[in-house]
Each structure stands twice: as structure tokens, then as C-alpha cells.
Amino acid sequence: MVILGIETSCDETSAAVVEDGRLVRSCIIASSRTDFTNIGGIIPEEAARKQLETILPVIEESLAKAGITMEKIDAIAVTNGPGLLGSLLVGATTARVLATVFKKPIIPVHHTMGHLSSIWLLSSDPLPPPGREGRVRGDEEPQFPLVTLSVSGGHTDLWYRTSHAGGVLLGSTRDDAAGEAFDKGASLLGLPYPGGPALEKLARGGDEERFKFPLPLKKEDTLDFSLSGLKTSLKYLLRDLRVFPSPRGGGARGGGNLRADIAASYQLAICAHLVDRLERALKRYDDAREVHIVGGVSANERLRLMAKEALKGIALRTPVSLRYCTDNGAMIASAGFFLLTEQPAITGSTFTTSARMELQPVLEGLYSQCG
Numbered sequence: 604m605v606i607l608g609i610e611t612s613c614d615e616t617s618a619a620v621v622e623d624g625r626l627v628r629s630c631i632i633a634s635s636r637t638d639f640t641n642i643g644g645i646i647p648e649e650a651a652r653k654q655l656e657t658i659l660p661v662i663e664e665s666l667a668k669a670g671i672t673m674e675k676i677d678a679i680a681v682t683n684g685p686g687l688l689g690s691l692l693v694g695a696t697t698a699r700v701l702a703t704v705f706k707k708p709i710i711p712v713h714h715t716m717g718h719l720s721s722i723w724l725l726s727s728d729p730l731p732p733p734g735r736e737g738r739v740r741g742d743e744e745p746q747f748p749l750v751t752l753s754v755s756g757g758h759t760d761l762w763y764r765t766s767h768a769g770g771v772l773l774g775s776t777r778d779d780a781a782g783e784a785f786d787k788g789a790s791l792l793g794l795p796y797p798g799g800p801a802l803e804k805l806a807r808g809g810d811e812e813r814f815k816f817p818l819p820l821k822k823e824d825t826l827d828f829s830l831s832g833l834k835t836s837l838k839y840l841l842r843d844l845r846v847f848p849s850p851r852g853g854g855a856r857g858g859g860n861l862r863a864d865i866a867a868s869y870q871l872a873i874c875a876h877l878v879d880r881l882e883r884a885l886k887r888y889d890d891a892r893e894v895h896i897v898g899g900v901s902a903n904e905r906l907r908l909m910a911k912e913a914l915k916g917i918a919l920r921t922p923v924s925l926r927y928c929t930d931n932g933a934m935i936a937s938a939g940f941f942l943l944t945e946q947p948a949i950t951g952s953t954f955t956t957s958a959r960m961e962l963q964p965v966l967e968g969l970y971s972q973c974g
């Protein structure tokens with residue numbers, strides 16, 4: 604089954620053609636991010652206007668690269684939430700029109716569900732050699748039950764999953780998402796948006812042991828996360844050390860490696876909290892056969908390494924390509940395929956598009972619909 608996946612929930616416009624939920628025949632990602640580098644965030648109306656201009660060329664390019672026409676596509680999967688409403692509507696409306704004109708079924712996909720499925724994607728590029736960090740083996744099918752840590756700019760969730768659409772949400776962030784913690788920390792250090800990759804780069808030359816941050820929720824028996832306290836600690840640290848972002852946003856002032864040491868210590872603190880929750884989850888759900896880390900923050904090398912060291916003896920997977928960590932249409936096509944396999948009643952063009960949407964009720968709703 605060949606699915607066209609469309610993702611426009613934030614500043615990206617992405618379309619991909621994926622076969623049987625796994626083989627990526629094309630994945631095109633256009634981003635208006637550079638327009639917002641110096642603003643420190645996204646202007647939703649501007650992002651949606653850009654998406655309206657780029658959506659059709661991006662879809663055409665993904666079909667051409669995959670060597671397929673709309674007539675040969677079996678279904679269209681599209682993100683219907685959560686995200687920026689204007690952006691979501693561009694993707695959902697385009698998908699609806701294509702589905703009507705070409706008489707194709709349409710599968711609404713929750714954005715987080717897409718991230719959860721990103722582990723199943725196989726790159727059409729040559730696969731990394733067996734045993735390479737982040738991959739169990741090239742094309743080995745992931746095994747349920749499993750625990751997934753889903754970490755992006757909009758959410759930070761821990762899942763225990765028994766199938767693609769089945770499972771329970773074990774914990775979520777009570778305040779900032781992990782990606783948000785990176786972005787806000789980066790902004791305090793005067794780094795450009797999005798801050799995660801920039802902060803990771805700065806941290807590479809730093810001493811991560813130099814500054815100690817508290818481990819959030821250390822004494823609480825919960826699988827929730829709390830990241831905003833780390834950002835506040837960083838703010839006070841920068842104030843006490845008198846390190847300030849430069850007025851033009853070109854980077855904070857501060858002697859020698861100080862900024863790199865601060866960035867490395869802050870990154871370590873975020874990763875330590877995420878891995879601490881993951882370890883706690885595995886103690887409770889000890890029948891989990893593997894662990895997945897997905898979402899934009901799963902691109903972070905320090906997080907991958909720390910998780911690998913902590914989770915000895917259990918297979919750890921991250922998306923096979925960094926392109927599949929951050930938002931992309933391939934993960935939506937993949938999720939669409941697996942949801943359709945498990946819940947055939949999911950297709951239909953009457954779905955709602957919503958800026959706010961929890962995944963757990965969506966999954967529960969699917970099961971009740973199907974009896």
C-alpha cells in the first residue's frame with residue numbers, strides 16, 4: 604500500500620510517499636524557519652501563508668521523486684492536530700481536495716502518532732551499518748510491547764505501547780516541553796531559533812560537569828516531567844555569572860569557554876531528567892522489549908548516548924535518519940498505514956482539525972468506534 608503523507612502542523616511543509624508504512628520512496632521538507640531565525644519564534648500567519656505557496660510544489664516534487672502519480676496512490680494521510688491552526692488547515696484542506704478529486708481515502712493522523720511511527724521508517728538512502736548507534740538493525744521490525752519517549756518542541760510524553768494504536772500514556776510534561784527547554788535556554792544564551800541544534804553545537808566544546816543543575820521531580824513517584832525549573836536555574840546562573848545575550852542576538856558575551864560549559868551543563872541536566880524518567884518507566888514496565896526515542900529532541904547526540912549507557916541490555920531505537928526526528932510527511936504516511944491496518948474505520952473526510960488535541964483520547968475513540 605502506497606500512502607501520500609502530508610504534514611504542515613508548524614513551520615514545515617512536508618509531503619512524502621511511503622510504501623507499507625516503512626519504505627520511504629520520497630520525503631520532501633520545505634521550511635520557512637530561516638524567515639524567523641532572528642525573531643526567536645514563529646509568526647503563525649506568516650508560516651501559513653508560506654505553506655499555502657509551497658504545499659502543491661512540495662506534493663508534486665514528492666510524487667515525482669517517488670516516480671508515482673496521484674492515480675496510483677492508495678490513500679492520503681494528513682496531520683489534523685495539534686499545531687498551528689492556520690498551518691494545519693493548509694494541509695488538511697489540500698488533502699481533502701486531493702482525496703475528493705482523485706477519489707482516495709483520507710486518514711487523519713495525530714501529529715504525535717506520526718512521531719511514534721517514525722521508528723518504522725526505513726530510509727531509501729543506504730541503511731547505516733548494523734550496530735550503529737541509534738539503530739538495532741537495518742530493517743528489523745520493532746517489537747511490542749515497548750516504551751516510547753516522545754520529545755519535541757510541543758510535547759514530552761512517555762508511552763507504554765502494546766500496538767500502534769494501543770497503549771497508555773505514562774507521563775507528560777507539567778510545564779515546558781523538552782524542545783522548548785532547549786529553545787528557551789538557547790535564547791537566553793543568545794543563540795538563534797530553533798535553539799536545540801544550536802545549543803547542542805555550542806555544548807560540544809564545553810565541560811558539562813562545571814555547573815550543577817537540580818534533577819527535576821527527583822523525589823516524586825511520578826513519570827511526569829518538569830522542565831521549566833531548569834530554564835529558571837539557567838536564567839539565574841547567567842545573571843550571577845553576568846553572561847548576557849548580545850543585543851543583536853549574535854551570541855552571549857562571556858570569557859573563554861564559559862558559554863560552552865554552561866550550554867553543556869544545561870543540556871546534561873535536560874537529558875538526565877529525560878533518561879531518569881525513562882529508567883523509572885522501565886522498572887515499572889519490565890516486559891518492554893525495546894525503547895524508542897522520537898521527536899525533534901531525539902536528534903540530540905548527548906541524549907542518545909546517555910540513554911544508551913543507562914538502558915544496558917534493552918534495545919534502543921531512534922529514527923534511522925535525523926530527517927525523521929523532526930517534523931516530516933513520511934512519519935505521517937507511516938502512522939496512517941499502521942492506523943489503517945489496525946483500525947480500518949479510521950478513514951473519512953469528516954475529521955476535525957484542531958490546534959489542541961490529546962493523543963490518548965483519539966486512540967481510545969478509535970477503539971470504541973471499531974467496537
Ligand code: KG4
Nearest residue numbers: 755756757782797799800899900903929930
Ligand atoms: O518534532 P519537532 O520537529 O517539532 C515539534 O513537533 O515540536 O521538534 C522541534 C524541537 C525544537 O524545539 C528543536 O529545538 C528541537 O526539537 N531539536 C533539538 C535538536 N534538534 C531539534 N533539541 C535538542 N537537540 C537537537 N539536536
Ligand code: ZN
Nearest residue numbers: 755899929930
Ligand atoms: Zn513534531
